[in-house]
Amino acid sequence: MQDELNALGIDPGRPLLISDADEVLFAFMEGFESFLNSRGLSFSWASFRLNGNIIDDRTGEAVEARAVRSLIYSFFENHTRTIAAVDGAAESLRHLGHHLQIVVLSNIWSEFRDARAHALRSQGMPYPVITNNGSKAPAVAHLASLTSGPAFFIDDSPEHHRDIADLAGDVIRIHYVSNRRLAGLLGPAANCHHHAHDWPGICSFIENCLGVGTS
Template identity: 40%
Template sequence: MTDGIHEKVIPQLADIKIDPERPMIITDADEVLFNFMKGMEIFLEANGMYFDWQSFALRGNIKLKHDNSAVEDEKIPHLLDQFFHDYAANLPAVEGAAETLEDLSQHAQVIVLSNVPPKYAEKRLAGLKRAGMDFPLIANIGAKGRVVSYLTRSLNHPSFFIDDIPHNHASVEEHADYVHRLHYIADERLAQLLGPAENSTARLNNWTELSDHILSHIETKEN
């Protein structure tokens, strides 16, 4: 069942306790639980850069203040690594995320599936706890569909996947199409740059809408 899952992710799965008799919510962290872009803008400002908001992608939009040139693509991974080192434990929480997840945890088991680099998983866990979202974390590498399939394979109740990245919804549809795929982008500026993910079940705009969707399907037991 772990075929295609990154070797650094597999050991983390063994630590996740799954109750097949409870619904499951699998949620991304950046731009779902945490305001990634607000933190990124602070980081860029401190390092002589800014985000140009021309598209949803980081590449091409991170620019140098002194001449407005785009940072070279090959430098983006290093910038992201430094950003997570500095901010993974300190990003501001999305409005309503902690309170809503706490309420939803009375009805479903909650797992955070984040593509934070595994070496910063402890920082991310610290950030989750600080923000009142002390849920199990999987620091994933790559597309998320196979991990979602693994986590939900034995469930007898509805399951839900929340993410801002369209290709993650496509991956979950490919490997676990029975999962409700909820497309949510917390930053309104980013949300305006990207329409609903083609492979999502629904595009929702805030945690109130996410909660309403999830609870309505849990109550009707609709898979």
């Protein structure tokens, strides 16, 4: 993975933003819930976890963990190219791009990387995509080491923020969950510098950190 990160051509003199994709740039839950409904399944919204909360409408029973994984794979296989962007993400990134460089770090199967990059490009976010598996901390720590400017990290998952706080504490961590219902179930992540509610808020926070004016 380090070779792939080194090949991004990160400018050592420029700040860096490392952004998650699902629930940050893409409306994952909205798309995934529609996908479930189209297959006679529902999301129970009893908690934020996918396991245990996907219900078979015919039986009222939760789908077992192995089938949940297949459903998630099938969703990405069929919908990665067309998943909708989160409101304000493209405009905010375009604006922030005047001040920093942007990389998308996504925990998605690597075979869907090109489809993910296509979906970003087609919705005004032509940034490099790195696919990852498990903790994002090693990749984030390595990317941050390639620049002397501040590095920012945005993700909806509290686990990634915790891991990065441990391994790369200097990275400025922003917790953002675009789906408000999911955000309410998850609650604010610990180990973060900022809890954002929308992209304009993320934009203002980063501009304040960089000491550049909002326009």
